[in-house]
Amino acid sequence: MKSYINNYELLCDAGDTKSLMEAIYAKKSAITVSEDYIKDQKAGLGIMQYDNIYDSLKDVTGKVLKQSNLENFHDTLLILGSSVGGMQECEEIFYAEKSYKNLDPNRYSMNALTDYMEKEFGFYDSRAISTACTSSANAFLLAKRLIEVDAYENILVVGADGLCKSTVMGFYALGVLSDRACTPFDKNRNGMNVSEAVSVILVQNSKNNQSIEIKGVGASSDAYHMTNTDPEAGGAISSMENAINDARLELDKIDYINAHGTATIANDRVESLAIEKLFGKSVCVSSTKAITGHTLGAAGAVEAIISCEVIKHSLIPPQTGLKELENQNIKVPTQSIEMKIKNVLSNSFAFGGNNTSILLGVCK
Amino acid sequence: MRKVALKISNAAKIFTETKIENLEEKRLVPNMMMRRRLTRNAKVMLYLSDKCSFKSGKIVYGSCFSELEETAKIANAVLEGGLLSPTSFQNSVYNTAPSYFSLINRDKDEIITISSGMKTSRETIKTAALQALVSGEKVLCVCVECINIKNIEEINKCAKYLEAGAAFVLETTEDFSGAKEIEDKREKGMMDSLKEIMSVVDMFEQADDKILVEL
Numbered sequence: 001m002k003s004y005i006n007n008y009e010l011l012c013d014a015g016d017t018k019s020l021m022e023a024i025y026a027k028k029s030a031i032t033v034s035e036d037y038i039k040d041q042k043a044g045l046g047i048m049q050y051d052n053i054y055d056s057l058k059d060v061t062g063k064v065l066k067q068s069n070l071e072n073f074h075d076t077l078l079i080l081g082s083s084v085g086g087m088q089e090c091e092e093i094f095y096a097e098k099s100y101k102n103l104d105p106n107r108y109s110m111n112a113l114t115d116y117m118e119k120e121f122g123f124y125d126s127r128a129i130s131t132a133c134t135s136s137a138n139a140f141l142l143a144k145r146l147i148e149v150d151a152y153e154n155i156l157v158v159g160a161d162g163l164c165k166s167t168v169m170g171f172y173a174l175g176v177l178s179d180r181a182c183t184p185f186d187k188n189r190n191g192m193n194v195s196e197a198v199s200v201i202l203v204q205n206s207k208n209n210q211s212i213e214i215k216g217v218g219a220s221s222d223a224y225h226m227t228n229t230d231p232e233a234g235g236a237i238s239s240m241e242n243a244i245n246d247a248r249l250e251l252d253k254i255d256y257i258n259a260h261g262t263a264t265i266a267n268d269r270v271e272s273l274a275i276e277k278l279f280g281k282s283v284c285v286s287s288t289k290a291i292t293g294h295t296l297g298a299a300g301a302v303e304a305i306i307s308c309e310v311i312k313h314s315l316i317p318p319q320t321g322l323k324e325l326e327n328q329n330i331k332v333p334t335q336s337i338e339m340k341i342k343n344v345l346s347n348s349f350a351f352g353g354n355n356t357s358i359l360l361g362v363c364k
Numbered sequence: 365m366r367k368v369a370l371k372i373s374n375a376a377k378i379f380t381e382t383k384i385e386n387l388e389e390k391r392l393v394p395n396m397m398m399r400r401r402l403t404r405n406a407k408v409m410l411y412l413s414d415k416c417s418f419k420s421g422k423i424v425y426g427s428c429f430s431e432l433e434e435t436a437k438i439a440n441a442v443l444e445g446g447l448l449s450p451t452s453f454q455n456s457v458y459n460t461a462p463s464y465f466s467l468i469n470r471d472k473d474e475i476i477t478i479s480s481g482m483k484t485s486r487e488t489i490k491t492a493a494l495q496a497l498v499s500g501e502k503v504l505c506v507c508v509e510c511i512n513i514k515n516i517e518e519i520n521k522c523a524k525y526l527e528a529g530a531a532f533v534l535e536t537t538e539d540f541s542g543a544k545e546i547e548d549k550r551e552k553g554m555m556d557s558l559k560e561i562m563s564v565v566d567m568f569e570q571a572d573d574k575i576l577v578e579l
Contacts, residue, residue: 039445083457083458085479087435091439091442094439094443095439095442095443098443099515099518100515100516100518100519101518101519103519105429105519106481108429109428109429109430109479109481110458110480110481111428111479111480111481111482111483111484112481114480114481124365126480127478127480127490127491128478128479128481129477129478130430130457130458130459130477130478130479131457131458131459131475131477132458132459138476142476142491145494145495145498146494149366149494149497149579151365151366151494151579152365152579165442166435166438166439166442166448166456169438169442169448170438170448170450171453172448173447173449173450173453174453174454175450219474219475220472220473220474221463221466221471221472221473221474221475222466222472223466223467223469223470223471223472224467225467226401226454226455226460226463226464227454234472235472238472350457350459351454351457351459351460351463352459352460352462352463352466352475353463353466353467354459354463354475
């Protein structure tokens, strides 16, 4: 059984899907430079316009349901990927009260979001995945496999993460946070932007005339270091190869790679090397994190929507912020390229050496 | 909705009211620098995987609260206006424990981490069943909760065992004969997030080595 992306919507720093794609093609970063999170330090952050993560989930999910061929989600499995879950609300209470007393344990973890979604929409069942920055990419991996074995007809994949003080300060402690809009793959890049997003995608076992097929999924572990990527790029190569093999495609059938491309020194160097080893200059690569920042656990789902839009627009996104390409052996366009796009590979890599790649393409 | 039958080849569990004393860290992780970085969840997971004789392959790990101790350290550092420890931050993600397993055992296979509140172990077992069905391989299913942090009594009203975990190695089988639904056999005072996996280990110990799981 094949799996198809039939409906989707998101909210990120650039707004909804339509606004985000306009920003990507206009090379207009939505990153805000903020001094609110780290004392005496500027941080480039991707900040959504919203009241709270729960209302955003309800709003974006409602839009997807309305677009879809479903009356409700009663026969749908919810798979949500998040790296902080309900932490945003809990840390605010803790910082204000300096105590755990008024924290609700059920509003702390990933299930805070799935419990809310189940209550609002009445899903058949729900599952929350938290593998840091590959969380919602792994939600896709499971969704494709569950449909493949005929376990479900409808699966709602959600990626959701809100900005938390502890996350922003954590990346700052690691020395990888940029004080401006990030510049993936640039020789003079100085780090990443922490961001937030809600991304909702309906995956089904039947297609319509707007469907994008999930052709392949692949995952791997670096088994190298908790935060540093394998300098030989073995894990990144394996996840991409696994996705391509799962799709039973040849390498030359890939038209575009939406890279993980966080703009940290380590990630971009290793991901470039992986792409160079596998594809050389035969495929266009760019990272849309220059617009959205790194939406952490939501990134896989955000970039899956971007990949679907790229296929539908027949337009390769340019690399925003790129002045001097560090690795000259890969092809990173600085202007949009109009071409027929059949297959897109989207990469997500995470702490712990957790790698996931998703291959999306036009339906046959 | 599809059900599969799982054959269990190994299983283990461990739990205590406060802190598990002997997790055999020195034998399991001879490298001192690596050993010093391990979180409580990672130590319990390494212990359980060793008891299940699992060295490499696909892992599905579940934890509702995951690295609570590291998260508390970060929250307190933010509160006190101090610098955060990079090690605590990198150790605070929910896939920390299986990632240490991967590092120590040079296991480059897939890792999925589930955190579904009080139904965490149920969803972890379902996901492990899917991974086994799709790959045709043996999969390690493991769930751990370590919530023994300072002032936990301010929020913990029901869990008696503050450190607990269970694991089993499974594969799918076409032979459904004798396969049983998971029975609730867990110890009173065990966190609900560990309910199903503790019950599976208990069933295995009582010679029920085949279970039915809806994907």
